[in-house]
Structures are given as structure tokens and as C-alpha cells.
Amino acid sequence: MRIMAFMFLAGSLLFAGCSNSEQADAYTVKEATDNGDTLVDEEGEVTNLDKLLRFVDGVQEKKKSEVTVSNFFNNQVSVNEITYDGSKVNYVLKTGTGEEKRSAVCEGIEERTGFISLQGCDGEEDSIGIVQVSEYKINKARASMKD
Numbered sequence: 001m002r003i004m005a006f007m008f009l010a011g012s013l014l015f016a017g018c019s020n021s022e023q024a025d026a027y028t029v030k031e032a033t034d035n036g037d038t039l040v041d042e043e044g045e046v047t048n049l050d051k052l053l054r055f056v057d058g059v060q061e062k063k064k065s066e067v068t069v070s071n072f073f074n075n076q077v078s079v080n081e082i083t084y085d086g087s088k089v090n091y092v093l094k095t096g097t098g099e100e101k102r103s104a105v106c107e108g109i110e111e112r113t114g115f116i117s118l119q120g121c122d123g124e125e126d127s128i129g130i131v132q133v134s135e136y137k138i139n140k141a142r143a144s145m146k147d
Contacts, residue, residue: 025097026077026095026096026097027070027077027079027096027097027098029041029070029072032068032070032072032079033047035068036048036051036068037051037068037069037070037079038051038052038067038068038069038070038131039069039070039071039072040069040070040071040072040073040131041072041073042072042073042074044073044132046131046133046137049131049133049137049138049141050141050142050144050145051067052067052069052116052130052131053111053138053141053142053145054067054145055067055082055084055109056109056111056116058084059084059089059108059109060108062086062087063084063086064083064084064085064086065083065084066081066082066083066084067082068080068081068082069082069130069131076095076096077095077096078093078094078095078096078101079093079094079095079096079098080092080093080130081093081094082109082118082130084109088105088106088107089105089106089107089108089109089118090103090104090105090106091103091104091105091106091118091121091128102123102124103123104118104121104122104123104125104128105121105122106118106119106120106121106122106128107119107120107121108120109130111138113135114132114133114134114135114138115129115131115132116129116130116131116133117129117130118130
């Protein structure tokens, strides 16, 4: 019985140690902010929306562009790396520790009434949602981009 209790305790400590080191290496809000990412926080608030909107404009103008959108939700981090090479949008979704979870090549990006999403994607889904934000905030960010 003591041996089983010791093995359980040792296993629990090992598991906790692995969990903590994995979380310690995770991408943080501070890093995302320092890197200039467009980020979505726990409350769904979007910071640096103008960078994502400039990317949308760049794709529409057929200009090479890139943007990173980091989501911090339910204690999980997802990092959306999106690049445009002048003809196709390349999308890579990574975890907060940098592990690639999914990738796709898409025809374009669309801004539509509170949603910004990739369209015409290969793979599992034809459309990949990037952010959901009110039309008011999109218009406000676009107005500030003109200054």
C-alpha cells in the first residue's frame, strides 16, 4: 500500500512538473503585445485591430503582407500566423508553446459585419474565422488608421 501511495505521489509530482514547465514556456500576453500581434483577450477584447485591418487591405490590394493574431481564451493560447504572398493567403495555427496544430492555403480574407475570416481554404474547412468584433470597433479602428 505504501509503495502504491509513493508511486501515485511521485507520478503526480512528475505530471505537475511537466505541466508547469509547459505553461512556463507558453506565449504570453506581454510577448504578444511586445511583438505587435493583434490579440484577443479572455473577454474577447481585440487589441491592435488596425494591424489586422491593414493586412486585410494589403490582401485586397495584392500586396505582400503578414499579421499574427494571438487568442488568449479559457487559459489556452492559440497563435494564428497569416501571410500573403501576393496571390495566396497562408495560414498556420500554433499552440502557445509553438506546436503547429493546423495549416491551410486560402484564396483571400473577408471582413463582413463583425467577422474577419479566411475564405476559399483548402483542407477541412472552406472558411476559417479569425476574429469576431463589432462593426463599431472596426469602423473606429479604420477611422484611426486615417490619422
